[in-house]
Amino acid sequence: MLTIKHQNTIDNAVKANHERAFYSQYPEHPKAYGENAMEQGAEKYQQLLNKPYKQLLQTNEISWAGEELSPYSMEPLGVTYPIFDANTLVEKAAAAAPQWRNTIVSVRADILVETLEAIKDRFFEIAYATMHTTGQSFMMSFQASGPHANDRALEAIAMGYHEGTRYPATLLWEKPMGKTSLVLKKEFRAIPKGTGIVIGCSTFPVWNSLPGIFADLVTGNPVIVKPHPKAILPIAIAVSAIQQVLQEKGFSPNLCQLAADTSAAPISKTLCEHPGVQLIDYTGGSQFGNYVESLTGKTVFTEKAGVNSVIIDSVTDIDAVLQNLAFSVSLYSGQMCTAPQNFFIPQTGVTTTSGHLSFDEVVQKFKDAILSLVNNPKMGAGTLGALQNDTTLQRAHNANKLGAKVILEGQPIASEEFTHLRGYTPTLLEVNSSDKKIFEQELFGPVLLLIKTRDTNESIQLARQMAQQHGAITCAAYATNPEVKEKITEAMNSVFTPVSFNFTGFIWVNQHAAFSDFHVTGGNPAGNASFTNPEFILRRFVWVGNREVTGS
């Protein structure tokens, strides 16, 4: 009898996917992984620097290259990666495919959970690699690239297992025909679509890539992992771990290949347009994302840019609200795809349970809340992290030239620990609701816009319009009246944007929990895919039913 080692884990994850209550397989506290794990991870990370990365089980590279730079030290990591010809990658994927395709989904899922366990053993290495490529704080690096990414991967595995076992593998179909009956032997096969590529981004190289990687693999497709050239190491470590388990289990490591490239010689378009590639997962800017979506004959999953709104109508405790929002906008310096950017506030101000505040009072309090967080020696630097690249730095630096009223001007971050850190504190701008030209663009990074509206109706109308035209992944709203809440919900949901109401305390709109929150809905220009709804899995394979007259 077939033994599925991780059956219990898979079953629990399938159940969690359906129930959508709190569930996590991988604890988010670093302490859960042992006393010395962090220190050992730091050492292992140090040992990887300034040399070729040799842990991949891939051969036939044409050269070695690497161009990563720590936004904390502004020093190159010095790691180089094997570079492969696109044809080589696609051919090796195709060669590895049949054995995997012909392995039943429960065994595939079991092996893939085993790879997650192998990745878990490297969470801390991955965390340091994430920190020093993306600029995330250590804690965010650990959580986002470690337990949270693994939970998202398990979510995809579980959805793949559930969908792949949805119909009986074989059955007898018996149609009554008067005194006799007609019997057919039927079988249902979930046929994988073919080779996938997963194109990663520079800010969340693991979290945004694992779902696509595991969705491809669990549905029987080989996958080629194409990281951003400035953030390779974190996902290279994960791919190594996956390859090692695959090889141990008797499968080809080429089922999951790393396809590192360089800024000077990018490989993404060649891979996307390769006739041997059927599936594309992409996270990144909208321009390339729209190109990927336009490719015919490919099944495409995207997460692109968006403009996330906050609608402030009325609140219970304005200080609690603005503390929460100050943290949301400061977290990783606004470099999360879920970070709020546009704050719609009525010109008449905001009602609170302890009285009314004018628009200007709200603005002043928001500025104070941000300054209080940013200048907090225990919290500020760790919350803001560093800026992944110079473009984001320049955008932050030039935000005061956008034509808006500058409420708070950002400053270079002074860090005692990292004296060369690339960072910039948030810039807070005020505009009118007619200044659409300014606020209808994504200003990725630490730039916030407070938009003075006629009233909450206009706030809702503008937030909806931004989501519909430019995409949105989240919307936060503060309202105490149930009718206003339903009005906001209907408006934002109609453009396929979820709403988070009245967040205060230790929960932020930026956070989407695996097994419960769908990440991106797939319904507006922010992306056509969702972690992990059934479509994210189903579009990777095709149900085919064969029939046979019995006794033949």
Place this chain on the structure above:
Amino acid sequence: MLTIKHQNTIDNAVKANHERAFYSQYPEHPKAYGENAMEQGAEKYQQLLNKPYKQLLQTNEISWAGEELSPYSMEPLGVTYPIFDANTLVEKAAAAAPQWRNTIVSVRADILVETLEAIKDRFFEIAYATMHTTGQSFMMSFQASGPHANDRALEAIAMGYHEGTRYPATLLWEKPMGKTSLVLKKEFRAIPKGTGIVIGCSTFPVWNSLPGIFADLVTGNPVIVKPHPKAILPIAIAVSAIQQVLQEKGFSPNLCQLAADTSAAPISKTLCEHPGVQLIDYTGGSQFGNYVESLTGKTVFTEKAGVNSVIIDSVTDIDAVLQNLAFSVSLYSGQMCTAPQNFFIPQTGVTTTSGHLSFDEVVQKFKDAILSLVNNPKMGAGTLGALQNDTTLQRAHNANKLGAKVILEGQPIASEEFTHLRGYTPTLLEVNSSDKKIFEQELFGPVLLLIKTRDTNESIQLARQMAQQHGAITCAAYATNPEVKEKITEAMNSVFTPVSFNFTGFIWVNQHAAFSDFHVTGGNPAGNASFTNPEFILRRFVWVGNREVTGS
């Protein structure tokens, strides 16, 4: 408490969708519907002729038109339909939408099953209308446009109900945080994508349209039904029945509008490109189908043309096989999208349990089997039916000029009952495997190609190539060796084509049973959609999750 009248029907259908064993809600025997139902249906059909069709609950038409013609009498039906401006249709759909969208899926499903019951009461009218627009025999008209179509509709309703209730409407999400916990109130809404249009074809105006209509409706979207101008009446009756139930239940009949048009002033492109239309279901030729698939910003479901193959390797009883195939190719004169066209037979002939037959012997026996059926006074005319249009007649008539060896030349069908019937008996052609130019096109209608191959390997390779390049909805295969069977299965399934093995007796490759057989896989050029896999439903709405801090 909410009472769902048809809960039991819905639950059984959901179960059947999963189990995929034999299941049918609507019996396929005319007798099941009462002694006088057929006669009454014939009378009702007669009463509809030569006058405007007034049963639709739609207003504001700009004119009346109709151009249907019976392929049996070659007389016009004389029925005219209200013609609407595209904008009017889209505006009315949008106006009707909110009430339906805000009705929970179980109530929508319940009302939709009620509409199926209303359609059931009109099965015989619809059957005669189908017969005299499509050219199907009465029995096929009854079954395909009646019980089989309703079963497919129920299948779509059940899938919509299942997917629409997959996640909890509301729940408490509680994350443990050491000694306390963080609690969020969450809700999941299945937001409909928007207005759908369903573009029908001239050969199966009901069967091919109901799944899209009911898939749109059950997921909360209004639908505009655009029939082929030569086959309006059958679906007009069904739409009337749906509208009447919707109105009785307090909803706008504009949730399901008929959009009849004329050959001279077609409306399909205008509707497809209308910014107010989000969903498109299309059945018909590949050229328009490819155009529909190329539209950006639309969710598209297609069933287009294909080239279906039969691979003959070895058989138990060649006479039983060829009788079965003769029926398959004669049924509705090859005008089913599932009809086989290309027969791949090795030049060395076919092994049977009672000895070996040469290629020429198989060809001769096939010819005899077709002639025996066609010339059978009890079976022939009723099996062949009539040809829907002159293009198909011309194609049949000119088949002997394709450059192939003519084994059996088709003849006009002589019918005593219908002296003016437009019909043509099957033409049987023989070609070599190198004559790809002849057999790689869909020859819709009663034209068959026997292709002499080097061996079964070449047969498989060619059948696979046809499916991959030109699409295929079915593949029949005859083989006694399990290894050969698996080889055929793997090859055809790899291009997302199902295989039916060793069909003899009262089961034909043309038939796809609701609740069990997926119709079209969606994986090859024959179409991108499948009746009814989960994707057929899921792509019509978007899951959106809202969150709120409790107590707020």
